[in-house]
Amino acid sequence: MAATADTVERVKKISAETYKYGFETDIEMDRIPKGLNEDIVRMISAKKNEPEWLLEWRLEAYRRWTQMEEPDWAKVSFPKIDYNDYYYYAAPKSVADKPKSLDEVDPKLLETYKRLGIPLDEQERLAGVAVDAVFDSVSVATTFKHKLEEVSVIFMPISEAVEKHPELVRKYLGTVVPTTDNYFAALNSAVFTDGSFVYVPKGVRCPMELSTYFRINAQETGQFERTLIVCDDDAYVSYLEGCTAPMRDENQLHAAVVELVAMDNSEIKYSTVQNWYPGDENGKGGIYNFVTKRAQCRGVNSKVSWTQVETGSAVTWKYPSCVLQGDGSQGEFYSIAITNNLQQADTGTKMIHVGKNTRSRIISKGISAGRSDQTYRGLVKMLPKAEGARNFTQCDSLLIGDRCGAHTVPYIEAANPSAAVEHEATTSKVSDDQLFYCRQRGMDEEKALALIVNGFVKEVLQELPMEFAVEAQALVEISLEGSVG
Amino acid sequence: MTSVLANLRQDADTRFASLGWPNRRVEAYKYTDLSALKQADFGAVVANKAHDLNALNGIEGLTLTTASQADAEVQAKVGSLLPLSDAVAAYSTAHMDEVTVLHVAANTKIEQPLILDHHRSGKNASFPRYLVILERGAEADLVERYAGDSEGLTSPVVEVFVAAGAHLKHYRALSEGSATTHLGWTATELDRDASYRHVALNHGAALARHNIRVTLAGSGAHVDLLGLHLLQGKQSCDSHTFIKHAAPHTTSNEVYKSVVADAANSIFQGKIYVAKDSQKIEGNQMSRGLLLGPRARVNNKPELEIYADDVICSHGSTVGALDESALFYLRARGIPAAKAKQLMVEAFIKEVLEDLDGVSELETHWKPLIDAYLSSVFSSAPDA
Numbered sequence: 122m123a124a125t126a127d128t129v130e131r132v133k134k135i136s137a138e139t140y141k142y143g144f145e146t147d148i149e150m151d152r153i154p155k156g157l158n159e160d161i162v163r164m165i166s167a168k169k170n171e172p173e174w175l176l177e178w179r180l181e182a183y184r185r186w187t188q189m190e191e192p193d194w195a196k197v198s199f200p201k202i203d204y205n206d207y208y209y210y211a212a213p214k215s216v217a218d219k220p221k222s223l224d225e226v227d228p229k230l231l232e233t234y235k236r237l238g239i240p241l242d243e244q245e246r247l248a249g250v251a252v253d254a255v256f257d258s259v260s261v262a263t264t265f266k267h268k269l270e271e272v273s274v275i276f277m278p279i280s281e282a283v284e285k286h287p288e289l290v291r292k293y294l295g296t297v298v299p300t301t302d303n304y305f306a307a308l309n310s311a312v313f314t315d316g317s318f319v320y321v322p323k324g325v326r327c328p329m330e331l332s333t334y335f336r337i338n339a340q341e342t343g344q345f346e347r348t349l350i351v352c353d354d355d356a357y358v359s360y361l362e363g364c365t366a367p368m369r370d371e372n373q374l375h376a377a378v379v380e381l382v383a384m385d386n387s388e389i390k391y392s393t394v395q396n397w398y399p400g401d402e403n404g405k406g407g408i409y410n411f412v413t414k415r416a417q418c419r420g421v422n423s424k425v426s427w428t429q430v431e432t433g434s435a436v437t438w439k440y441p442s443c444v445l446q447g448d449g450s451q452g453e454f455y456s457i458a459i460t461n462n463l464q465q466a467d468t469g470t471k472m473i474h475v476g477k478n479t480r481s482r483i484i485s486k487g488i489s490a491g492r493s494d495q496t497y498r499g500l501v502k503m504l505p506k507a508e509g510a511r512n513f514t515q516c517d518s519l520l521i522g523d524r525c526g527a528h529t530v531p532y533i534e535a536a537n538p539s540a541a542v543e544h545e546a547t548t549s550k551v552s553d554d555q556l557f558y559c560r561q562r563g564m565d566e567e568k569a570l571a572l573i574v575n576g577f578v579k580e581v582l583q584e585l586p587m588e589f590a591v592e593a594q595a596l597v598e599i600s601l602e603g604s605v606g
Numbered sequence: 607m608t609s610v611l612a613n614l615r616q617d618a619d620t621r622f623a624s625l626g627w628p629n630r631r632v633e634a635y636k637y638t639d640l641s642a643l644k645q646a647d648f649g650a651v652v653a654n655k656a657h658d659l660n661a662l663n664g665i666e667g668l669t670l671t672t673a674s675q676a677d678a679e680v681q682a683k684v685g686s687l688l689p690l691s692d693a694v695a696a697y698s699t700a701h702m703d704e705v706t707v708l709h710v711a712a713n714t715k716i717e718q719p720l721i722l723d724h725h726r727s728g729k730n731a732s733f734p735r736y737l738v739i740l741e742r743g744a745e746a747d748l749v750e751r752y753a754g755d756s757e758g759l760t761s762p763v764v765e766v767f768v769a770a771g772a773h774l775k776h777y778r779a780l781s782e783g784s785a786t787t788h789l790g791w792t793a794t795e796l797d798r799d800a801s802y803r804h805v806a807l808n809h810g811a812a813l814a815r816h817n818i819r820v821t822l823a824g825s826g827a828h829v830d831l832l833g834l835h836l837l838q839g840k841q842s843c844d845s846h847t848f849i850k851h852a853a854p855h856t857t858s859n860e861v862y863k864s865v866v867a868d869a870a871n872s873i874f875q876g877k878i879y880v881a882k883d884s885q886k887i888e889g890n891q892m893s894r895g896l897l898l899g900p901r902a903r904v905n906n907k908p909e910l911e912i913y914a915d916d917v918i919c920s921h922g923s924t925v926g927a928l929d930e931s932a933l934f935y936l937r938a939r940g941i942p943a944a945k946a947k948q949l950m951v952e953a954f955i956k957e958v959l960e961d962l963d964g965v966s967e968l969e970t971h972w973k974p975l976i977d978a979y980l981s982s983v984f985s986s987a988p989d990a
Contacts, residue, residue: 194633503925505901520915523885529910532636533923538897541926544908550915 182300182310282318297380316346385420397433404463407435418450442471445479460493618699648731667714673705687793712741726754755783798824822856837870869901
């Protein structure tokens with residue numbers, strides 16, 4: 122099996138060098154002390170000038186968190202986290218007195234974004250993307266604001282939304298993912314520092330893709346974003362989340378919470394490209410990514426679609442879910458997960474069918490290489506009232522090399538006789554027949570492998586918005602660089 | 607009882623004391639909560655002599671004995687396939703009395719089925735325990751039946767060793783009454799080029815749990831696991847299967863079908879495990895549920911855990927109702943609704959039963975059970 126040996130050899134070659142976004146910006150950090158206790162929570166809240174109710178909400182979450190236990194059911198292993206060894210708040214100093222425009226932003230920050238290719242200044246119009254850039258914990262610049270204002274779409278850092286639209290934030294915050302939902306969600310609720318808030322009013326079709334780049338920058342700083350997107354009746358929004366992080370050795374903790382609310386006939390499309398530092402080829406370093414993402418399709422015929430390309434992080438624990446409450450609502454989950462070296466990913470989705478004639482579709486493509494371990498874990502639940510509900514699930518795993526693992530753990534719970542659930546899963550390696558066919562037609566082995574893997578994930582790549590497709594494709598290539606050419 | 611067995615019993619008792627009856631937080635029992643059994647009164651423990659073993663005497667090539675009488679090598683096999691980390695395995699082992707050993711000599715083909723027939727009567731708890739050994743190149747059919755309607759617990763354990771080139775077909779029918787709790791275990795190990803076919807008919811007990819664990823330990827080994835759940839009333843039946851591909855060039859095929867009427871609950875949890883370095887594996891699994899009752903439930907958890915790359919593994923799982931258009935087609939041809947539905951259910955379960963063509967057990971015992979189930983489900987159904 123020359124092809125296999127060759128592939129394995131190439132996977133071996135992949136090292137941290139291929140992580141091209143690994144640089145660190147040297148900016149002074151405004152920090153509060155390491156550790157986590159009620160005072161830290163109060164300090165974060167005070168730094169953000171938060172109202173009393175939010176502080177109480179945080180404290181309540183913190184108290185519950187101290188009584189909870191870290192979940193251990195996922196198929197991942199990592200050294201025990203000392204939650205008191207992290208900084209829970211870090212903000213670039215230069216924005217302590219909020220910049221009014223891009224000119225006032227620290228040029229070093231702008232340089233960082235440029236290297237990441239974020240279309241913040243000169244590409245504003247061309248890219249048609251409004252970027253709410255999160256640099257560690259404080260958002261430093263928001264563009265296209267006025268354009269969004271014209272159509273009354275609210276898109277701002279959540280800390281700003283707490284000040285400007287407290288009634289909206291208070292109405293929806295924590296209603297999809299309650300503070301006590303799980304260990305990491307409780308932690309996030311206590312110490313979240315930033316994230317995006319989006320509100321699309323009735324009947325508005327958001328004229329552009331909304332995008333946020335999260336970057337983890339300061340050493341040992343966990344980032345705890347909180348994103349809340351509300352799409353009112355007959356509205357539409359497409360939200361892009363992309364991530365890169367500088368290279369480092371300390372494991373970093375990341376526990377985000379994303380809440381989506383879709384009202385009658387509305388649609389939210391949420392796309393993620395996650396490319397955080399996965400650790401080096403010996404599993405040293407890398408981000409811990411423990412994320413709670415959930416959407417509630419509250420309105421009739423509402424629709425939420427999650428698309429994710431997961432190539433980074435040392436440990437991933439992530440299950441973007443849909444609660445399909447409104448009759449006729451739809452949930453979709455398209456996922457590509459690529460793990461290499463010693464990465465571990467336990468990811469999947471939950472589709473909870475509550476309303477009548479609700480539909481869901483799950484397409485998951487996992488590629489394991491090196492010594493990585495990947496698990497698809499999904500739940501499809503048909504509640505007794507979910508008359509005529511439908512689900513289709515397909516999860517395929519591709520193995521590259523003989524030292525990786527691929528696991529599939531779907532849960533199917535049907536309690537309505539008129540509901541239909543279909544699930545299929547396959548696990549295999551790149552077939553020798555396919556390789557042979559391509560090579561027979563004069564393709565070299567690298568190209569042949571690339572072609573086959575590309576075909577394997579195409580179904581999901583197609584779901585990404587245009588603005589993201591290029592970057593995502595590049596990421597897939599980088600992640601498998603050396604293993605597929 | 608010899609000290610080896612007494613020690614095993616003691617060990618299991620200690621294990622169960624620390625495990626207790628599992629609740630939903632124990633992943634393997636997510637859909638079958640046994641914690642209520644803590645308060646259950648199963649009645650007195652009775653010896654596992656509810657069956658007639660005399661019929662097995664005098665079969666050529668078969669040695670019928672007990673573990674106490676057997677040599678050390680055989681005794682060492684008792685409990686060796688059973689994970690005592692499982693509460694049911696520990697509980698049953700802690701209560702085992704004697705182990706009946708069925709030993710089939712090398713290169714012997716036994717034509718008549720080896721029947722283990724159990725019929726419950728009276729409130730009690732029984733823990734039938736068997737060790738089945740097929741030596742190299744042997745062939746046999748094993749029939750296991752659990753019937754009778756009475757309160758209490760049946761918790762049987764069957765351990766099977768199939769040596770190189772041997773073939774065993776194993777038919778297991780559960781039709782205990784609506785007052786019985788049934789917690790069973792079947793654990794099998796296959797050596798090189800051996801094959802094992804397990805067909806299970808689950809039509810009984812109020813609460814049933816059947817654990818099947820098959821280890822493909824030699825290359826060229828093949829296993830078929832086929833199962834039916836025919837449930838009604840408030841029955842709950844959980845088939846929990848685990849196929850371990852521990853050697854290269856092994857294959858497995860699994861099909862489970864559930865027909866669930868009234869407010870019954872069908873659970874299927876099946877895992878295909880491919881160990882590191884077990885290359886050239888093919889493992890396929892299909893689990894399908896048919897919901898007939900408005901409060902019927904199906905919980906399926908098919909699972910793949912794979913640590914080798916040269917594999918082709920798949921699973922499929924579906925849950926749904928009878929196909930409306932097929933039903934319409936039949937009715938348009940003058941077939942009454944109940945009859946049409948019955949025909950469709952028969953077609954649904956046929957895939958599992960097809961392989962039993964020519965097996966006398968199907969005709970004499972399974973068919974009557976299946977017919978009784980279908981007529982009771984469809985005679986009461988309104989002619990809609």
